[in-house]
Amino acid sequence: MSTQTPKRSASPAPLQPTARATIADVARQAGVSKATVSRFLNHREKLLTPDIATRVEVAIAALAYSPSPMAQALKRGRSRLIGLVVADVTNPFSVAVLRGAEKACQEAGYLLMLFNLGNDSRCEAKAIEALTAYQVEGLILNTLGQDAGTAAEAARHGKPVVLVDRRHQNMQADFVSLDNAGAVRLGAQHLVQAGYRELLFISEPIREVSSRMERAAAFRSFVSDASADVAGHTFESPADDSEGLDQALRSLRQRAGGRLPGVLSSNAVVTLRVVAAMARLGWRLGSDLGLVGFDDTEWSPYVGPGLSTIAQPTDELGRIAAGCLIERLKGLNLPPRQILLSGKLVPRGSSSPDR
Amino acid sequence: MSTQTPKRSASPAPLQPTARATIADVARQAGVSKATVSRFLNHREKLLTPDIATRVEVAIAALAYSPSPMAQALKRGRSRLIGLVVADVTNPFSVAVLRGAEKACQEAGYLLMLFNLGNDSRCEAKAIEALTAYQVEGLILNTLGQDAGTAAEAARHGKPVVLVDRRHQNMQADFVSLDNAGAVRLGAQHLVQAGYRELLFISEPIREVSSRMERAAAFRSFVSDASADVAGHTFESPADDSEGLDQALRSLRQRAGGRLPGVLSSNAVVTLRVVAAMARLGWRLGSDLGLVGFDDTEWSPYVGPGLSTIAQPTDELGRIAAGCLIERLKGLNLPPRQILLSGKLVPRGSSSPDR
DNA sequence: TTGTAAGCGTTATCAA
DNA sequence: TTGATAACGCTTACAA
Numbered sequence: 001m002s003t004q005t006p007k008r009s010a011s012p013a014p015l016q017p018t019a020r021a022t023i024a025d026v027a028r029q030a031g032v033s034k035a036t037v038s039r040f041l042n043h044r045e046k047l048l049t050p051d052i053a054t055r056v057e058v059a060i061a062a063l064a065y066s067p068s069p070m071a072q073a074l075k076r077g078r079s080r081l082i083g084l085v086v087a088d089v090t091n092p093f094s095v096a097v098l099r100g101a102e103k104a105c106q107e108a109g110y111l112l113m114l115f116n117l118g119n120d121s122r123c124e125a126k127a128i129e130a131l132t133a134y135q136v137e138g139l140i141l142n143t144l145g146q147d148a149g150t151a152a153e154a155a156r157h158g159k160p161v162v163l164v165d166r167r168h169q170n171m172q173a174d175f176v177s178l179d180n181a182g183a184v185r186l187g188a189q190h191l192v193q194a195g196y197r198e199l200l201f202i203s204e205p206i207r208e209v210s211s212r213m214e215r216a217a218a219f220r221s222f223v224s225d226a227s228a229d230v231a232g233h234t235f236e237s238p239a240d241d242s243e244g245l246d247q248a249l250r251s252l253r254q255r256a257g258g259r260l261p262g263v264l265s266s267n268a269v270v271t272l273r274v275v276a277a278m279a280r281l282g283w284r285l286g287s288d289l290g291l292v293g294f295d296d297t298e299w300s301p302y303v304g305p306g307l308s309t310i311a312q313p314t315d316e317l318g319r320i321a322a323g324c325l326i327e328r329l330k331g332l333n334l335p336p337r338q339i340l341l342s343g344k345l346v347p348r349g350s351s352s353p354d355r
Numbered sequence: 356m357s358t359q360t361p362k363r364s365a366s367p368a369p370l371q372p373t374a375r376a377t378i379a380d381v382a383r384q385a386g387v388s389k390a391t392v393s394r395f396l397n398h399r400e401k402l403l404t405p406d407i408a409t410r411v412e413v414a415i416a417a418l419a420y421s422p423s424p425m426a427q428a429l430k431r432g433r434s435r436l437i438g439l440v441v442a443d444v445t446n447p448f449s450v451a452v453l454r455g456a457e458k459a460c461q462e463a464g465y466l467l468m469l470f471n472l473g474n475d476s477r478c479e480a481k482a483i484e485a486l487t488a489y490q491v492e493g494l495i496l497n498t499l500g501q502d503a504g505t506a507a508e509a510a511r512h513g514k515p516v517v518l519v520d521r522r523h524q525n526m527q528a529d530f531v532s533l534d535n536a537g538a539v540r541l542g543a544q545h546l547v548q549a550g551y552r553e554l555l556f557i558s559e560p561i562r563e564v565s566s567r568m569e570r571a572a573a574f575r576s577f578v579s580d581a582s583a584d585v586a587g588h589t590f591e592s593p594a595d596d597s598e599g600l601d602q603a604l605r606s607l608r609q610r611a612g613g614r615l616p617g618v619l620s621s622n623a624v625v626t627l628r629v630v631a632a633m634a635r636l637g638w639r640l641g642s643d644l645g646l647v648g649f650d651d652t653e654w655s656p657y658v659g660p661g662l663s664t665i666a667q668p669t670d671e672l673g674r675i676a677a678g679c680l681i682e683r684l685k686g687l688n689l690p691p692r693q694i695l696l697s698g699k700l701v702p703r704g705s706s707s708p709d710r
Numbered sequence: 711t712t713g714t715a716a717g718c719g720t721t722a723t724c725a726a
Numbered sequence: 727t728t729g730a731t732a733a734c735g736c737t738t739a740c741a742a
Contacts, residue, residue: 020488020512022719033729038721047727069489070434071719073425074734081489084469089454099444102471111485114439114469116457130466133375134436135425157375275657299654302630377735388713393737402711426735429718714741719734726729 021063030059041067073135082110082325083131083139087166088119092268092297093314094142097164100318101140108326110137117143132157138325140164141173144209160328164321167210174324176339178312180211183343184218187264187292187310190345192230195353196262196290199223199232200252202245202274203266206236215266215294231255237273245277249289260353262290268297275303291350294343305349313341376418385414396422428490437465437680438486438494440479442521444471447623447652448669449497452519455673456495463681465492472498487512493680495519496528499564515683519676522565529679531694533667535566538698539573542619542647542665545700547585550708551617551645554578554587555607557600557629558621561591570621570649586610592628600632604644615708617645623652630658646705649698660704668696 027034032052040048040056059065073079082105086094098114105112113136115127121144131139138160161173184201191199201219206212216234223232233255235248252261265271271293275285283289285304293300296311320339382389387407395403395411414420428434437460441449453469460467468491470482476499486494493515516528539556546554556574561567571589578587588610590603607616620626626648630640638644640659648655651666675694 023721024719034720035722035729035731036727039728042721049727052728066484066488068429068719070425070428071734072721074423074429074718074736075720075722077734079425089450089457095444095450099471099473102444102469103473106470111489112469114457114467115461116454118454118458129421133421133424134466135423272653272657279657297654298627299652299658302627302634302658303654304657378737379735389736390713390715390738391711394712397737404711407712423735426718427737429720429734430736430738432718712742714739716737716739718736721733723732724730726727 020068021065023065023067025063026056026059026065029063030055032056077135079135079137080110081113081134081136082322083113083115083128083134083136085115085117085124085127085131085139085141085143087117087121087143089116093165093295093312096312096314097142097318097321100315100320101322102318103315104319104322104326108322110326119144132159137329138162140321140325141168142166144207160325162321162324162328164317165211172336174321174328174337174339176317176321176324177211177341178317179340179342180214181218181221182340183294183310183312184215184264185222186343186345187294188219188222188226188232190308190347191262191264191290191292191351192226194262194290194347194351195260196351197230197259198252198256198261199230199264200248200261201232201234201264201266202237202248202270203234204236204270205238212266219264229259237270242273242277242280245273246280249274249277249281249283253289260290261288262292262351265291265293268293268295271295271307271309275307278304285350286352287354290353292345296344296346300346301348303350305352308348308351309346310343311346312343316341375423376420378420378422380418381411381414381420384418385410387411432490434490434492435465436468436489436491437677438468438470438483438489438491440470440472440482440486440494440496440498442472442476442498443474448520448650448667451667451669452497452673452676455670455675456677457673458670459674459677459681463677465677465681474499487514492684493517495676495680496523497521498523515680517676517679517683519672520566527691529676529683529692529694531672531676531679532566532696533672534695534697535569536573536576537695538649538665538667539570539619540577541698541700542649543574543577543581543587545663545702546617546619546645546647546706547581549617549645549702549706550615551706552585552614553607553611553616554585554619555603555616556587556589556619556621557592557603557625558589559591559625560593567621574619584614592625597628597632597635600628601635604629604632604636604638608644615645616643617647617706620646620648623648623650626650626662626664630662633659640705641707642709645708647700651699651701655701656703660707663703663706664701665698666701667698671696 023034023037026037037056040053069080084101088094102112113131113134115131117123124143140162142164163173163175165177167175203212203216206216237245263274265274274291278285285291292308294310296309300307300309378389378392381392392411395408424435439456443449457467468486468489470486472478479498495517497519518528518530520532522530558567558571592600618629620629629646633640640646647663649665651664655662655664
């Protein structure tokens, strides 16, 4: 009847570990050619005799057939896969982005292939490599962005890329991020208005990471624009140097003299370090030192007198990032966009001097 | 020379968006057949004339060729892909498992396809469906486990499955989890030894979730085995009912009379709820109420007087889960295993009456 | 030891 | 409108 050789018996109710039905199975069951089944699937209503259409439909239902995305990918070059590279799944920010992105992808019918760098930027190239090998149609990158060549690599493969939170030098790609400058101003302004005058911006070691650089720069420019009685410095705090942090805080308080010292911390991890230092020093948040930190977390309200934070629209960031990518996949062809979302100040006890 | 038609010109240094080199490209470049290249890749040293081998090797390097996993999957039926279904990426426990699993997979050369349920158990079947469609070789499931049929579905596809933290009824699969009974005992015992006598176990609504049931049962049996002056109840706290939680805590204290009341909370989310309630009630952790919570987090030390916790070896759990799966994929054929890891008590101020 | 050719599950281009 | 057939990039009998 057809040259296509039967491979599996078309037993109706398979009980044991059974392979998925293929398009050939469906074709046989419906008494048509594979091409017809494929047409039914892809071009639906066009070019199909009602009779044949229903026969195919029935066969598909009977065999619980669904096409193999692998085979489709091989043939069409489109895999319905999106690669997500995350600097560190442990970082709540990354997770939030992940969540938003995953949701958007799911809704658009894409599946996510995940690669976690574990903060090891040397994996960056490997990650992109592995992901593109699997024919992902595009990449969402939340990486250190240090290895300039790697993302370019992806672009060279002609795949759309969207960068989240961290820019890559010379990268032609959509970029989705918090409005760092605005957010820093929001936090610093709040500290000043609350009465803190001697400020310190504490960041993880900046190391060319774009978001860290932007925040530090914004802080400096805030200080230089502020009224004369406001002073400010910046400090980079490595993970393993609590001694250095303590020292920095002591100096801060010394510089402050009679005025109130305030800290702006660049993310939740640093915030926690500052909180730990406060405990070591025996100081109290709010009265001895004002604190506003980037990233609002579910535990922020319950640490000390409540931590004042700058909340990032993390979910939004992830969703928009995925959205940008999906638009590109649908054929949108614009020059690289830059989408900046505003942070929101959440004032709590840690920036209230009279507690 | 061969019947295989040339497709791309073998230009040495492609600059524009360029397709990956294929095995045919390599074959042509090396002047051998595709089969030879394939053999070089898969059987390495065997059956290969040194001369030819180096020619192939050079060609591969020159073209930066790496085989398409998609095509390999199609041919071999092995995709080097592992599916991970997570109940809720927002849950720190899930994230930790994710992290451990991802690492183990990476090391074993597998890539992770992620599906997040967002706590919607109705997606469970869809998730497994989508993942198996992509020929994942196995599944790691950290789901609600309510939908009995879904995992069985996977098993029917003949794919190995490992369950993390939550069992499924009637599921023949490896199971990796905290030793809930032991962990509950650890926490409850600690409360009792610290002097708390009237105990309350607070859980999210249990709803047939196996880990919640096990913890509640273990708590009850601890209480009934304990000395006569120790009493205990359990309470299920839904997300939106802070009033009910406050009431439960007031009742607890009432029951306690002159004795000290203590709470054992079933995870970090609940712990945070209890902390919030304490703030509302104006009670102090430790002195007014003892608290030990499941899940040690990076913020546990800094909430109130420090939260006493039962730390789960989350990384370990994820790694072992992935490990189990990979063993199965390598052909291990044992009856379903059950791997229980011990929790570790981390005592802090919240379970110290004299603070 | 190497090459030829078939086939994995699709889709697309032809004829019919 | 439908069907045969040739790819997609790879692996693997089977021939040579």
